[in-house]
Structures are given as C-alpha cells and as structure tokens.
Amino acid sequence: MRYRRRKRIQNGNAPSSTGQMMNLSLFIMLLAFFIVLNSISSFQEEKASKVRQSIEDTFSLKIVSEGESSSLTPSMAQSVNEGDSFERIEALFQSQLSGFETKKNVSRGTMMVDIPYSVFEKAMNAIDQVDLTQTPSRAQGRENFFVPTLSSIMRSNVDGAPTRMEIYMNILDNPAQMQNEDARDVTKLILMLGNFSKTLQANDVPEKLINIGIKKGNPKNVTLVFRKYKAFSLVEVEDVNE
Numbered sequence: 001m002r003y004r005r006r007k008r009i010q011n012g013n014a015p016s017s018t019g020q021m022m023n024l025s026l027f028i029m030l031l032a033f034f035i036v037l038n039s040i041s042s043f044q045e046e047k048a049s050k051v052r053q054s055i056e057d058t059f060s061l062k063i064v065s066e067g068e069s070s071s072l073t074p075s076m077a078q079s080v081n082e083g084d085s086f087e088r089i090e091a092l093f094q095s096q097l098s099g100f101e102t103k104k105n106v107s108r109g110t111m112m113v114d115i116p117y118s119v120f121e122k123a124m125n126a127i128d129q130v131d132l133t134q135t136p137s138r139a140q141g142r143e144n145f146f147v148p149t150l151s152s153i154m155r156s157n158v159d160g161a162p163t164r165m166e167i168y169m170n171i172l173d174n175p176a177q178m179q180n181e182d183a184r185d186v187t188k189l190i191l192m193l194g195n196f197s198k199t200l201q202a203n204d205v206p207e208k209l210i211n212i213g214i215k216k217g218n219p220k221n222v223t224l225v226f227r228k229y230k231a232f233s234l235v236e237v238e239d240v241n242e
C-alpha cells in the first residue's frame with residue numbers, strides 16, 4: 001500500500017512539470033514570432049495620417065508632423081482675426097504656406113512677401129476653401145482657407161482703409177528689354193498673373209485692390225506687396241524694384 005501511494009504521488013507531479021515546460025516553450029515561440037513580425041513590418045504614412053486625423057476630429061486638436069503645414073488651431077483662428085492687416089496676413093501665410101520671406105517697411109507702410117511660385121499657385125488654386133475670418137468653426141478639419149481669408153482681410157477697413165495686393169512675376173532680365181525681345185513671353189506671364197487676379201475677384205476682392213506686373217528678380221519666386229489702398233502711383237513701383 002505504501003508503495004502504491006508513493007507511486008501515485010510521483011505520477012501526480014510529472015504532469016505539472018511537463019505543463020510548465022510546454023507553457024514556457026509556447027511563450028518563447030510567441031515571443032520569437034512577434035520579434036520577427038516587428039522586424040519585417042514597415043511604417044505606412046498614409047494609414048498613420050488617417051489615425052492622426054481621426055484623433056484630431058475626436059479631440060479637436062491638431063497633431064503636426066515635421067515638414068507638414070499646420071491646419072486650423074484655436075490660436076491660428078485667433079491670429080488671423082487680431083492685429084492690423086499686415087499682422088493678419090502674415091499669420092495667414094504662416095499657417096498655410098511655406099518657404100516665403102517677409103519684409104516690412106514701416107515708413108512706407110508696405111509689407112513685401114517673396115514666395116515660390118509653385119507654393120503660391122497651389123494655395124490660390126486649392127479647392128474647398130472657407131473664410132476663416134467669418135466661419136472658423138466650418139474651417140475645423142479643413143486644410144485650405146487661404147484665398148477666402150486673404151480676400152476678407154484685404155477688404156476689411158481695420159487700418160482705416162482696405163489693403164491692396166500687388167503681384168509681381170520675377171524674371172532675370174529687365175522687363176522693358178524682355179518686352180522688346182520677346183513680347184510673347186511677357187504676354188504669357190501677364191496671363192498667368194491675370195488668373196491670380198481673377199481668383200481674387202471671384203472671392204469679392206474689388207479690382208482696384210489688385211495690381212499685377214513684372215519685375216527683375218528670382219524667376220522661381222513671386223513677389224507680393226501689400227499696402228493700404230490709395231490712388232496708384234508710379235513711385236510705388238519704384239519702391240518695389242529697390
């Protein structure tokens with residue numbers, strides 16, 4: 001009887017040790033599987049951006065990745081609705097565009113912006129744009145609100161007068177010399193600038209607040225000059241070329 005009882009006890013301990021070994025082996029196999037799976041996986045930006053967008057829509061926050069232009073945030077909506085016209089326009093450019101340089105001349109009351117033509121053209125031709133100064137709630141989650149917001153700021157009398165925008169296409173040669181040598185190229189540039197003017201006028205910017213021209217400069221950039229509206233003067237054109 002004693003022998004049988006000891007045998008039963010020994011037999012009862014054996015399955016316990018075997019089970020522990022099996023569990024340990026299974027754990028090691030699963031760990032190795034996930035290590036291999038992680039090593040061969042790749043990051044997909046498109047899917048990650050959808051996840052970020054979903055989080056933003058849920059919590060009304062914007063997660064900005066390096067190299068991306070920021071979308072609407074409460075501080076951004078406030079910045080384009082506060083300050084003088086130049087401050088609002090500059091805040092709008094910072095929120096929507098990249099690669100530009102801004103220069104202000106307080107004595108002459110001008111703000112000059114040099115921006116790559118491709119960047120400016122993309123912003124002007126973007127679809128599904130809304131006016132951030134009028135309906136900031138509708139702009140939540142939108143990426144494009146450049147043209148309607150710029151148009152609204154230009155029309156406003158926050159500085160006692162609306163703001164005029166001058167759009168200059170830059171060329172390497174003197175414009176007068178280019179006109180004499182190849183008038184067709186000049187006509188082509190004027191037509192390109194005219195499309196920008198039409199876009200602004202389609203957003204209720206009066207024609208008197210828009211001026212287009214050609215000047216000597218970096219042909220990859222477009223030069224924008226903002227100033228309070230007043231009667232056009234040839235002296236102002238000279239200011240731009242200085």
